[in-house]
Amino acid sequence: xxxxxxxxxxxxxxxxxxxxxxxxxxLEHSGASxxxxxxxxxxxxxxxxxxxxxxxxxxTGDAASLASNEWSETRAFxxxxxxxxxxxxxxxxHTASFIFSLKRPLFELLQKExxxxxxxxxxxxxxxxxxxxxxxxxxxxxxxxxxxxxxxRQQEELLELSTPVVKLWDGVLALPMIGTLDSQxxxxxxxxxxxxxxxxxxxxxxxDITGVPTVDTLVAQHLLKTVTAIRxxxxxxxxxxxxxQIAQTIVHLGLDLQGIVTKANLADALALALKRSGxxxxxxx
Amino acid sequence: xxAASSGSHPVRTEQDVVLARQQVRKLAVSSGLRLVDQTKLVxxxxxxxxxxxxxGGGGDMDWEVVEExxxxxxRLVFRDEGPGIPDMKLAMTDGWTSGxxxxxxxxxxxxxxxxxxxxSAPGNGTRVTICxxx
Ligand SMILES: Nc1ncnc2c1ncn2[C@@H]1O[C@H](COP(=O)(O)OP(=O)(O)O)[C@@H](O)[C@H]1O
Ligand SMILES: [Mg+2]
Numbered sequence: 001x002x003x004x005x006x007x008x009x010x011x012x013x014x015x016x017x018x019x020x021x022x023x024x025x026x027l028e029h030s031g032a033s034x035x036x037x038x039x040x041x042x043x044x045x046x047x048x049x050x051x052x053x054x055x056x057x058x059x060t061g062d063a064a065s066l067a068s069n070e071w072s073e074t075r076a077f078x079x080x081x082x083x084x085x086x087x088x089x090x091x092x093x094h095t096a097s098f099i100f101s102l103k104r105p106l107f108e109l110l111q112k113e114x115x116x117x118x119x120x121x122x123x124x125x126x127x128x129x130x131x132x133x134x135x136x137x138x139x140x141x142x143x144x145x146x147x148x149x150x151x152x153r154q155q156e157e158l159l160e161l162s163t164p165v166v167k168l169w170d171g172v173l174a175l176p177m178i179g180t181l182d183s184q185x186x187x188x189x190x191x192x193x194x195x196x197x198x199x200x201x202x203x204x205x206x207x208d209i210t211g212v213p214t215v216d217t218l219v220a221q222h223l224l225k226t227v228t229a230i231r232x233x234x235x236x237x238x239x240x241x242x243x244x245q246i247a248q249t250i251v252h253l254g255l256d257l258q259g260i261v262t263k264a265n266l267a268d269a270l271a272l273a274l275k276r277s278g279x280x281x282x283x284x285x
Numbered sequence: 286x287x288a289a290s291s292g293s294h295p296v297r298t299e300q301d302v303v304l305a306r307q308q309v310r311k312l313a314v315s316s317g318l319r320l321v322d323q324t325k326l327v328x329x330x331x332x333x334x335x336x337x338x339x340x341g342g343g344g345d346m347d348w349e350v351v352e353e354x355x356x357x358x359x360r361l362v363f364r365d366e367g368p369g370i371p372d373m374k375l376a377m378t379d380g381w382t383s384g385x386x387x388x389x390x391x392x393x394x395x396x397x398x399x400x401x402x403x404x405s406a407p408g409n410g411t412r413v414t415i416c417x418x419x
Contacts, residue, residue, distance in 0.1 A: 180303050214306060214324070216331040217387045245324040252325065253393035254379055 004058040004131065008124050011113045012055055012106070022105040023047055030097055037088045046081065050099070053077055058131070066134050078135065079142045086146035095143045099136040103129065165196040172273045173202045174266065178211035186222040193226065197235055204273040205230050208266050210241030220255050227260055236276065238262070240269035289350045289357075296363065297343035302334045305346050309361065316350055316357040317419045325397040326359060326417040332390035333363040333413050339384065341365025341411055351416070358399075358418040366410040373405060 012019065024047060053074040060070045078099075085095040106128050114121035168174045175193045197205055207226065209215065215223075223239060230237040240263040242250075250257065263269040294305050309330040313323040330346070337344045344365025351358050370376045377395075382388035391413075395401040400416035 213310075214327055214331050216328050216335070217389045217393060218331075218335060221387050245321040248321055249324050249328045249397065252396040253328065254389050254396065255387070255393075 004127050005120070005124060006059075007113070007120075008110065008128070009055055009059045011109060012051070015109055016051065019102075019105050019109060020044075020047055020051060022108070023051075023102050026101040026104055027098065030101060037090070046098075047102075049077060050074075051102075054131070054135075066138060074135065075138065078139045082139050082143040083146040086143055086150055092140050092143045092147070096136045096140050099132055099139055103132055106132070165193055167200060167202075168206070168270055169274060169277070169279075171201070171203045171277050172206065172270065173197060173200060173204070174206040174208060174270075176208045176211060176266075180213075186219075190222070190226045190229070194229055194233065197230065197233055202235060204236045204238065204276060206238045206240055206266065206269045206273060208241045208269070209239060209246075210243075210266065212241070215246050215250060217253060217255065220250070220253070220257075224257075224260075236261075238269045238273060240264070240266045286351050286353045289352050291347070291349040294346045294348065295343075296334045296337045296346050296365075298338065302331065302338060305334045306331050308346075308348065309359070312348055312350055312359045313417070316359050318359070318417060319419075322417055322419070326361075326415075329394035329397040329415055329417075330361055330363075332394045333361070333415070336390055336413075337363050337365045337367075337411075341367035343367075344410075353418075356418050358416055360400075360414065360416040362412065362414045364410065364412045369407045369409050369411055370403075370405040371407045373403060377403070 024044070027043070027047070057071045057074045065071075066075065081098070082095055107125060110121060110124050110128065114124060164176065166174045166176070173193070173196055175189065177189060193205060193207075196202070207223065209223075212219065227237040227239070238261045239257075242262045242264060244264075247262075261272070263272065294308055295301050296305055306327055310323060310327050313326050318326065334346060337346070341363075342365060344363065344367070347362040347364070349360040351360050375381055377391055378388070379392045380388040391403065394413075394415060398415040398417045400414070402414045403411070404413075405411040
């Protein structure tokens with residue numbers, strides 16, 4: 001990467017105010033700063049800080065490589081910028097145009113500064129362009145990484161939301177299953193339940209199927225597998241929410257749930273779980 | 286027996302199985318089936334629809350709300366153009382599966398409904414018709 005000359009750096013320093021003004025105007029024009037998600041004050045602070053960092057980075061030595069130490073502060077700034085833009089829901093173009101829109105004001109400045117020296121002008125235009133491109137690309141890269149992190153986190157949250165494993169009592173976990181138990185989700189549900197049993201050292205897990213409209217042989221197969229896995233871990237399982245119509249259907253299907261403790265509702269299952277854990281349950285007083 | 290209304294539903298993906306189930310529940314409710322009979326019919330449909338997807342390579346479910354005198358019912362036909370069932374007697378045995386299932390789908394479905402018929406020929410697809418009356 002070619003370097004900014006001392007003369008260019010000095011020119012940027014001297015013209016900080018007009019540079020910032022025309023950069024802001026450019027951002028305004030592109031609509032980038034008119035978004036309600038970022039305040040004007042914040043935008044001003046970010047443009048000022050970025051320009052300062054460009055000057056610092058270019059003047060403290062080797063500007064040849066963005067990976068070098070001189071640019072670490074700039075890189076950190078851009079990473080923070082990308083992350084906050086990603087979290088606010090901006091796209092990568094918006095984030096990159098923050099940097100690319102500084103090109104024009106800088107080019108105009110260079111044209112004035114080097115009006116007497118076409119060769120130097122060409123070299124410096126090239127240097128500025130290369131530098132901003134590299135910084136812009138770095139921003140896009142980190143933006144994409146941040147965006148992927150945001151998406152990954154949201155996906156995890158979604159999966160967890162649909163599989164809440166609740167601790168009902170010391171040693172008693174409940175898993176209220178809701179909706180269609182398509183095989184993919186059932187797998188996740190089962191894994192998170194088994195994981196929580198280990199984490200909490202629970203002895204009894206209640207699988208509540210009140211929210212499951214249809215119990216067919218595939219659902220039953222998943223339930224049986226889950227119960228078997230729970231037992232292999234040395235814990236006990238109770239299936240609750242077996243409504244009368246579900247019970248009759250299970251019988252006609254010919255499913256063998258013998259050896260599996262089932263209860264009509266969650267309250268009954270909890271009462272049984274507490275009794276098994278040695279708690280006495282009764283009315284106070 | 287007359288058909289009050291009828292239609293067809295694709296059964297090609299897991300998602301279709303879910304949608305078919307929802308459709309059958311609506312039909313069962315509108316035909317005046319009791320809650321337990323609604324549940325039985327929906328469960329039978331779930332079994333047959335999944336077989337259509339898994340073993341039949343996808344197909345369709347034709348539905349009909351039928352009337353006979355004062356009673357109403359729901360008639361469902363699950364049809365596919367898959368490999369068919371080579372040994373129907375074996376397929377209709379409790380606990381027999383060629384896949385990794387529980388082998389209770391066909392036999393269970395038969396016990397859950399009022400009418401059940403299975404037609405299949407190797408290489409010519411499979412057709413299962415069921416009916417449940419109010
Ligand atoms: N539509 C179909 N096409 C081909 N084979 C089928 C079809 N439906 C069922 N079968 C066969 O009948 C067997 C029994 O089906 P089922 O009782 O539903 O049990 P499972 O689905 O658990 O295997 C299946 O394993 C399969 O070999
Ligand atoms: Mg089956």
